[in-house]
Amino acid sequence: MSGATLLKESGPKEVFCGLTSIVWLHRRMPDAFFLVVGSRTCAHLIQSAAGVMIFAEPRFGTAILEERDLAGLADAHDELNRVVKNLLARRPEIKTLFLVGSCPSEVIKIDLSRVAENLNIELKGQVTVLNYSGSGIETTFTQGEDGALKALIPLMPKSDQKKLLLVGTLANAVEDRLVSIFNRLGIDNVESFPPRQSTELPSIGPETKVLLTQPYLTDTARELKNKGAEIIEAPFPLGVTGSTLWIQAAANSFGIDKSIVDSILNPLISRAKKALEPHVEKLSGKKLFLLPESQLEIPLARFLSNECGMEIVEIGTPYLNRDLMKAEIDLLPPDCRIVEGQHVEKQLDRVRDSSPDLVVCGMGLANPLEAEGISTKWSIEMVFSPIHGIDQASDLAELFSRPLRRHDILNPTKTLTSN
Amino acid sequence: MELTLWTYEGPPHIGAMRIATSMKKLHYVLHAPQGDTYADLLFTMIERRGSRPPVTYTTFQARDLGGDTAELVKGHIKEAVDRFNPEALLVGESCTAELIQDQPGSLAKGMGFDIPIVSLELPAYSKKENWGGSETFYQIVRSLLKDHSRESKQSWQEEKRRPRVNLLGPTLLGFRCRDDVLEIQKLLGQYGIDVNVVAPLGASPADILRIPNADVNVCLYPEIAESTCIWLERNLNIPFTTTVPLGVGATQDFLKELHKVLEMEIPQSVNESNNSKLTWYSNSVDSNYLTGKRVFIFGDGTHALAAARIANEELGFKVVGLGTYSREMARKVRPAAKALGLEALITNDYLEVEDAIKETSPELVLGTQMERHSAKRLGIPCAVISTPMHVQDVPARYSPQMGWEGANVIFDDWVHPLMMGLEEHLIGMFKHDFEFVDGHQSHLGHLGGKGTQNTNKEAIKTNLQDSVITDGDPIWTHEGEKELSKIPFFVRGKVRRNTENYARQAGCREINEETLYDAKAHYKA
Numbered sequence: 001m002s003g004a005t006l007l008k009e010s011g012p013k014e015v016f017c018g019l020t021s022i023v024w025l026h027r028r029m030p031d032a033f034f035l036v037v038g039s040r041t042c043a044h045l046i047q048s049a050a051g052v053m054i055f056a057e058p059r060f061g062t063a064i065l066e067e068r069d070l071a072g073l074a075d076a077h078d079e080l081n082r083v084v085k086n087l088l089a090r091r092p093e094i095k096t097l098f099l100v101g102s103c104p105s106e107v108i109k110i111d112l113s114r115v116a117e118n119l120n121i122e123l124k125g126q127v128t129v130l131n132y133s134g135s136g137i138e139t140t141f142t143q144g145e146d147g148a149l150k151a152l153i154p155l156m157p158k159s160d161q162k163k164l165l166l167v168g169t170l171a172n173a174v175e176d177r178l179v180s181i182f183n184r185l186g187i188d189n190v191e192s193f194p195p196r197q198s199t200e201l202p203s204i205g206p207e208t209k210v211l212l213t214q215p216y217l218t219d220t221a222r223e224l225k226n227k228g229a230e231i232i233e234a235p236f237p238l239g240v241t242g243s244t245l246w247i248q249a250a251a252n253s254f255g256i257d258k259s260i261v262d263s264i265l266n267p268l269i270s271r272a273k274k275a276l277e278p279h280v281e282k283l284s285g286k287k288l289f290l291l292p293e294s295q296l297e298i299p300l301a302r303f304l305s306n307e308c309g310m311e312i313v314e315i316g317t318p319y320l321n322r323d324l325m326k327a328e329i330d331l332l333p334p335d336c337r338i339v340e341g342q343h344v345e346k347q348l349d350r351v352r353d354s355s356p357d358l359v360v361c362g363m364g365l366a367n368p369l370e371a372e373g374i375s376t377k378w379s380i381e382m383v384f385s386p387i388h389g390i391d392q393a394s395d396l397a398e399l400f401s402r403p404l405r406r407h408d409i410l411n412p413t414k415t416l417t418s419n
Numbered sequence: 420m421e422l423t424l425w426t427y428e429g430p431p432h433i434g435a436m437r438i439a440t441s442m443k444k445l446h447y448v449l450h451a452p453q454g455d456t457y458a459d460l461l462f463t464m465i466e467r468r469g470s471r472p473p474v475t476y477t478t479f480q481a482r483d484l485g486g487d488t489a490e491l492v493k494g495h496i497k498e499a500v501d502r503f504n505p506e507a508l509l510v511g512e513s514c515t516a517e518l519i520q521d522q523p524g525s526l527a528k529g530m531g532f533d534i535p536i537v538s539l540e541l542p543a544y545s546k547k548e549n550w551g552g553s554e555t556f557y558q559i560v561r562s563l564l565k566d567h568s569r570e571s572k573q574s575w576q577e578e579k580r581r582p583r584v585n586l587l588g589p590t591l592l593g594f595r596c597r598d599d600v601l602e603i604q605k606l607l608g609q610y611g612i613d614v615n616v617v618a619p620l621g622a623s624p625a626d627i628l629r630i631p632n633a634d635v636n637v638c639l640y641p642e643i644a645e646s647t648c649i650w651l652e653r654n655l656n657i658p659f660t661t662t663v664p665l666g667v668g669a670t671q672d673f674l675k676e677l678h679k680v681l682e683m684e685i686p687q688s689v690n691e692s693n694n695s696k697l698t699w700y701s702n703s704v705d706s707n708y709l710t711g712k713r714v715f716i717f718g719d720g721t722h723a724l725a726a727a728r729i730a731n732e733e734l735g736f737k738v739v740g741l742g743t744y745s746r747e748m749a750r751k752v753r754p755a756a757k758a759l760g761l762e763a764l765i766t767n768d769y770l771e772v773e774d775a776i777k778e779t780s781p782e783l784v785l786g787t788q789m790e791r792h793s794a795k796r797l798g799i800p801c802a803v804i805s806t807p808m809h810v811q812d813v814p815a816r817y818s819p820q821m822g823w824e825g826a827n828v829i830f831d832d833w834v835h836p837l838m839m840g841l842e843e844h845l846i847g848m849f850k851h852d853f854e855f856v857d858g859h860q861s862h863l864g865h866l867g868g869k870g871t872q873n874t875n876k877e878a879i880k881t882n883l884q885d886s887v888i889t890d891g892d893p894i895w896t897h898e899g900e901k902e903l904s905k906i907p908f909f910v911r912g913k914v915r916r917n918t919e920n921y922a923r924q925a926g927c928r929e930i931n932e933e934t935l936y937d938a939k940a941h942y943k944a
Contacts, residue, residue: 013456015453016453016454016456017452018454019454038514039515039544040423040428040430040514041429041454041514043423044429044457047425057424057770058424061422061424062422062424063422063423064421065420066421067542067544070518079420082420103514103515104514106481107518107519135454137480137484137515345502363459364456364459364460365459365471367463367467367468368463368470371470
């Protein structure tokens with residue numbers, strides 16, 4: 001590893017739990033339904049994180065535990081069975097149902113895998129019922145996707161076909177673009193996981209080469225490896241460098257000639273660098289503090305420091321998977337401070353002490369920091385926006401330069417005060 | 420177990436957070452896992468608060484459960500008291516912590532702090548947000564005032580001073596509370612009544628200790644303050660007012676009630692018709708077109724009840740639906756609905772509310788953030804009158820709901836989504852011109868009409884096929900369909916159903932032009 005300083009911190013945290021990832025997962029797989037087995041808090045969390053819900057009937061919901069469900073577990077299992085059947089009767093378009101564990105369901109030990117197993121026998125394949133945990137006592141934010149994908153892996157058919165498998169939810173447009181680039185390089189068989197339809201799962205086998213699009217898929221990567229797939233080591237496809245190294249790693253793994261790769265990527269790289277210029281001008285020399293939340297903090301810091309010239313004060317990360325992050329950490333500037341875990345009060349003290357120009361943080365903290373005159377960027381935006389790939393590098397940079405530009409327009413000299 | 424796709428109220432600890440965040444110099448230690456920290460964004464995003472809620476979450480993890488979570492809780496309590504130095508400390512738990520039974524309140528009380536500790540027990544698996552807010556406010560007031568002397572104090576007349584009242588109930592994430600407080604303060608000032616303490620909004624624990632200095636409590640938001648007002652009346656002999664000053668009539672009634680409780684003479688000016696512009700605007704000729712507008716009302720208890728009265732008595736609307744998501748308020752909403760010839764809709768299921776809207780074919784929906792979405796899907800104008808709300812329901816401008824100015828705001832907010840009278844008249848006149856697009860609503864500025872129209876047409880087609888297939892059901896003739904198409908789209912569905920019911924009752928096999936008029940006469944009679 002490079003000279004990055006790795007520190008650990010514990011204390012009160014300010015991060016979402018894994019349930020939040022339902023917000024993008026249900027959009028990726030429109031034929032799936034995510035049923036949280038939890039409390040009113042869980043329901044309120046998802047609807048608050050998802051913002052305003054505009055769907056007549058959303059593809060996620062909560063089976064809210066009530067007092068009598070806590071009394072007897074057998075009854076709770078029966079109750080859940082009843083709720084699921086009502087739901088499926090009302091929503092015949094559902095092909096895959098995820099039962100999502102929560103803090104209360106984990107604490108009272110509702111056995112969702114058993115409920116799922118029984119339902120699968122009863123439903124005879126009309127609907128596939130799966131389960132995973134998105135509970136906040138075990139998972140943070142993006143880890144929910146890791147759990148959902150891991151639950152799908154046993155259903156993936158076996159195959160000896162040579163293929164490239166992109167793993168992790170991407171915006172559809174970005175996914176199409178990346179696939180077309182791989183096709184141009186000569187990798188024809190490219191599939192994605194999760195798929196756009198939950199029933200169209202890609203096959204997997206020893207000839208499958210996995211390229212992770214997101215840094216939070218620890219369990220999924222391990223399970224895919226157990227299925228015989230090879231995990232290609234690479235940094236993540238954020239920014240020009242990260243995306244280039246990511247594509248090159250796949251090309252190498254498929255034995256594609258370097259000159260072909262260069263001839264296809266070089267024009268994209270020079271175009272992307274040119275598009276980055278105005279943002280680099282704005283971001284260069286500015287101080288950046290990343291609070292832990294999405295797990296994208298390390299790759300983002302690497303992009304913003306190496307390609308945009310930002311000075312990194314601190315990179316917070318909810319947890320650190322040193323294997324998956326190795327390629328990223330190696331690219332970080334020396335003496336970069338990475339803090340795993342969180343003590344939100346102490347961390348905010350450090351934010352104030354270091355007076356950064358931009359803080360990447362959760363939605364709860366953004367306005368209080370803005371009110372102190374510190375520009376912010378919501379980390380949840382990174383999991384919604386099309387930011388992956390060489391062509392998207394300037395869009396990614398724009399997400400960070402815009403708050404600075406806005407701050408300068410509105411407050412050329414003074415800081416804000418709010419109520 | 421209850422399947423919930425969306426919920427009007429959060430869990431009870433969110434209510435507690437609303438009280439804690441509304442107040443000053445108070446801190447809340449919440450035994451809860453990390454995901455529960457989402458609640459901060461309700462305040463910092465929806466209300467655009469520039470400061471974090473004064474809440475420390477213990478954020479325990481699965482690996483802590485095997486060890487000593489009680490020690491973990493105590494560590495967080497100590498750190499929170501040291502860092503934030505509050506005048507009083509709230510200690511409680513969210514749904515998950517309730518299951519592991521660490522009793523954080525008792526732990527805190529055993530730690531030897533010299534500040535009041537208020538221990539909250541909010542059953543997360545049976546109660547909801549407003550109940551949690553009410554209980555928290557009650558516990559704070561009770562804890563801080565339980566040792567207060569019960570000796571009868573002198574009245575304002577005896578002390579030869581102006582009468583003083585407390586305004587109880589306003590909170591953050593309540594509907595327009597900030598502006599309501601200003602409006603009521605202004606209103607009371609005009610009648611020589613001073614405001615002693617406003618709580619919870621903006622009050623510190625020290626302010627709570629000053630509550631007994633008032634002559635009367637004004638219960639502005641019963642959902643939050645009623646149980647506290649009852650306790651203060653029973654224990655400290657402070658009477659309270661029960662009329663919520665929403666609308667012209669209710670503001671008059673409130674002022675009369677308050678004057679009476681304070682033993683003051685009711686001034687004539689209370690009844691003057693120009694206190695609020697709502698009265699004249701509603702009497703102006705343009706508002707003739709508001710007569711009998713069908714309005715569907717759903718929200719928290721207080722705002723739904725007030726809206727029904729305003730709609731019915733002050734704007735001349737016809738209330739076609741009335742309901743609340745608040746079970747605690749059902750007792751008050753049911754008779755109000757009954758008085759309007761309706762059955763109250765008491766539910767926490769927004770889809771049930773949407774179905775009720777469809778069923779009653781209103782021309783205006785008054786509801787929460789969710790009814791705005793439902794109404795948009797149905798192409799019906801809507802105004803938001805109650806929480807839960809969205810960031811756009813926290814306007815930058817001064818826009819109270821209570822008092823005279825509140826009535827002005829209500830007139831604008833409810834009437835603007837509807838077509839202006841003259842405009843509606845013109846549209847009626849020209850509706851058969853080829854330029855006319857059915858469903859046009861110039862003031863709505865949304866495109867909901869188009870899609871809804873198509874869906875409506877689809878629905879009509881399917882209905883039609885159904886009725887052809889079903890033996891014994893009446894069939895629409897070409898003339899009947901043509902006449903039906905002249906009826907405004909928002910009531911067309913209802914007219915179709917009514918006419919079919921009538922035809923069935925009357926034994927008609929066919930519905931023609933005349934059957935429609937027969938049915939119309941039948942239902943009007």
